[in-house]
Amino acid sequence: MLFYEVIDILGTVAFAISGVLIAMDKRLDLFGVIIIGFVTAIGGGTLRDLLIGNTPVVWMRDLTYVITILTTATFAIIFSGKLKHFRKSLFMFDTIGIGLYTMVGVEKGLQAELLPVMCIALGTITASFGGVIRDILCNEIPVIFRKEIYATACILGAASYFLLLKFSVPEAYAYIAGIIIVIGLRLLAVKFGLRLPNIYR
């Protein structure tokens, strides 16, 4: 369906841009910047596909991702100075992206006949591990392990989907509700500066 594809592309665009910008802060070379953009956008889906044995992984079977990411990276590099004016739009794309990616991951888990808990894990991995791999390649401790409410939103959104199904909500509504809950929680967390407690001895 067209709606789904548009959102998927917007999410990919937002993830790729976030990767490009972080790689530029690290002063990588052109190849490094593009690869970090690429990995940020497809890393989560790739790890998900590997874990469930869904190979060749998704971006190898569909040119859309490669084209979207290369185009995005090119524009992001050229217009990086201007991107700060679009920060809010980028944040919205990124947030919509994680909402959608979460439920895509859940769906793939269901197709692989996994238990709900595993589907929730797969959804969270799909939405957040591109950023983890990005941070590792840039030699940083992944930001989602340190200070952002991000994975937590994915987990709660994906869990809501299964909860709604339990209450006999039709599958399509529960799916959309899951996406909206991820997006809503992330927006609220950022608006009110919520974060998980840091844990130490």
Place this chain on the structure above:
Amino acid sequence: MLFYEVIDILGTVAFAISGVLIAMDKRLDLFGVIIIGFVTAIGGGTLRDLLIGNTPVVWMRDLTYVITILTTATFAIIFSGKLKHFRKSLFMFDTIGIGLYTMVGVEKGLQAELLPVMCIALGTITASFGGVIRDILCNEIPVIFRKEIYATACILGAASYFLLLKFSVPEAYAYIAGIIIVIGLRLLAVKFGLRLPNIYR
């Protein structure tokens, strides 16, 4: 068999605790601490399953791991101040864990009809790469590459298993001997402060 499962759970518990404690030293947030605990416990088995194409990977097919790890992480976070009193018990679980995980990895290699050398590699990966992934996510050079006799014990224990089979020792005895040799070597190495030489120019 019950014995096997009990040891498997104890090993998982010990690995998860080691991950949680290291993540807490890094002052990660709640999500980060739990994920590092999770990855430490299942990272080695996951990499093993990916390398031989045994997907969905093991923790996705059996709720035991997720439940064990989440419960352990919760307790470890709450009682982290007290855990130092159990240091010896934790070290014993961990050591028993690597003994068992090594032979589980060897067994999976045999099921995949791999050569003994590859089975030894798989056993070592199963027992030690959770810790490698943990250290990478925490932005450290993996400790087993630097100073601990750990993988060496796994390699020698797994190799002993094949050696004993050559001398017509029954499979079950060789299997148990492999586990005991890994555990014994690790205990001896720690007791006598043995370590591999550091190599440099």
Place this chain on the structure above:
Amino acid sequence: MLFYEVIDILGTVAFAISGVLIAMDKRLDLFGVIIIGFVTAIGGGTLRDLLIGNTPVVWMRDLTYVITILTTATFAIIFSGKLKHFRKSLFMFDTIGIGLYTMVGVEKGLQAELLPVMCIALGTITASFGGVIRDILCNEIPVIFRKEIYATACILGAASYFLLLKFSVPEAYAYIAGIIIVIGLRLLAVKFGLRLPNIYR
């Protein structure tokens, strides 16, 4: 064919040595040095095999790699002081290695019936991600993201192969041309100190 196998082994040798030398600079222990040598030599091919679902991954099905790498690592450790005299030969092996590994990756992509762009990506991954994993394990930002013309040579060589096929060049010639173009571009880049621009805001 013998020629292919000789080059494959020489490439593996060169990659393993590069890993061993970098691990020694980090003062890892014996196990760490050998593993970094191993991962540098087989990491790219392993990631490629995982992405296309070609499991067990290649080095698990053929003892040649393990034997070659262990032998190489042993010699490299013993004679590390002398290796500087062979720097030029090592660089040549390494360069021949990436040429060959690139086209091996392309070939595997074709066998998996992937699009040319994906085959080019697989070729580049095969030739360059062993080094990426090596650098991550050593807690460095991967060198190919920062300053070396390396992946770029792989991409252009692999792309030339498909371009030549378009112009009805016979497959075997195009294959060899691909290898030679990778090698030639890398040699030129090093000779003239060419590098990609670093990108930052």
